[in-house]
Amino acid sequence: MARATGLEVTGLLSSKAQRAGPGWFGVPRSAEGRISLLGGFPEPSSLPREEILECARLALERDGVWALEYGATRGYELLVEQLLVKLRRDQGIAATPEQVLITAGASQALGLLVDALCDPGDVVLSEEPTWMGAVRIFRAAGVEVRPVPLGAQGIELDALAAILRELAAGGRRPKLLYLIPTFQNPTGVTMPLAARRELLALAYEHQLLVIEDDAYYDLRYEGERVPPLRALDDRGHVAYLGTFSKIMAAGMRLGWIVADPALVAAVAGLKPEGGTSPFAGAVAAQFCATGMLLEHVAELRVIYRERRDAMLRALSETMPEGVTWTRPEGGFFIWLTLPPGASAARVAERAAAAGVDVMPGSACSFFSSGDSALRLCYSFATTEQIGEGIARLAEAIREELAA
Ligand SMILES: Cc1ncc(COP(=O)(O)O)c(C=O)c1O
Structure with a gap:
């Protein structure tokens, strides 16, 4: 006997669910061998x-x-x-x-x-x-x-x-x-x-x-x-x-x-x-x-300050002329702006091919506009990975500028 076909549920979805689109079922772990400057995740070994x-x-x-x-x-x-x-x-x-x-x-x-x-x-x-x-x-x-x-x-x-x-x-x-x-x-x-x-x-x-x-x-x-x-x-x-x-x-x-x-x-x-x-x-x-919260926050400030500084140092040592970036006093993120004509989406793709994940700025825009910037997160990667990741990103930007 032929099995009855299943109910077509997508036709039942509310307009809100349709606007939202399906959920993401990936696992938020960085893959072996890759450097993630992508998600605003707390530093794994610092978790209390x-x-x-x-x-x-x-x-x-x-x-x-x-x-x-x-x-x-x-x-x-x-x-x-x-x-x-x-x-x-x-x-x-x-x-x-x-x-x-x-x-x-x-x-x-x-x-x-x-x-x-x-x-x-x-x-x-x-x-x-x-x-x-x-x-x-x-x-x-x-x-x-x-x-x-x-x-x-x-x-x-x-x-x-x-x-x-x-x-x-x-x-x-x-x-x-x-x-x-x-x-x-x-x-x-x-x-x-x-x-x-x-x-x-x-x-x-x-x-x-x-x-x-x-x-x-x-x-x-x-x-x-x-x-x-x-x-x-x-x-x-x-x-x-x-x-x-x-x-x-x-x-x-x-x-x-x-x-x-x-x-x-x-x-x-x-x-x-x-x-x-x-x-x-x-x-x-x-x-x-x-009192563990206060102690933990004090430890996190030391860890993240070091990582922010490592990223800022690597940026000023490796980035080509015309690239600019913000200098945050706290938090997890640096915003990097490319010279006119360069595409952040293409740079992100080139960086991904070199094993470094960064977020194209268009993901942070309501109309997916703004292809001139990238978000760099320094909370998750180690200071060594940050140095290496920024060097590879700088190379990806150089390739984009030369293309
Ligand atoms: C600005 C901002 N608001 C809210 C959140 C979400 O935080 P929660 O983990 O509490 O849902 C994040 C996390 O990335 C964030 O960056």
């Missing part, structure tokens, strides 16, 4: 395995049942408590529990916020280039993104003001502005304090909700701390996103939102699983409460 093991033991001994039960929607209680302490101490952000929601990483936080705020066709503003996860989230939401260029001081405020005026004149109100003001992904740029104040003034004038993604705030290697927008905002215009991915372990899949309680409640309503992994939350709470 022993400490997490100890924290898991403590969590289960001290509150075992509740770490293993379904948890409160806001997140594991002790983690919320510890997060409030951390935000006040490190970020200068005063928050109450009602303003907090623990999420499965900052990725979920942004995805849920966009779901809670946006319908297809709504206008949203975002700096560009930006984090490619945000590009995917806005694409899936079907919103109309108005990209705002980014300069050496972060988002260009004149351009932002012009777009806001133009939208207001057309009777359109943007739902939100998304930006990464500190150690931006992909450029590494940080907005100075004065620019932050100006941005908030614009947000107040135009009744604009700002989503501040602060995934890298704790990883500063030099220079003065600049307060997050959320710490400067006294009118509730900033929804603040953060993550334990870069400062504890990405595998914990824990992040957070700090926002107006009504927005937090709306986002929580879109979380079918309820509270994000109480077990991971209980472990993370111990990691914070025992």
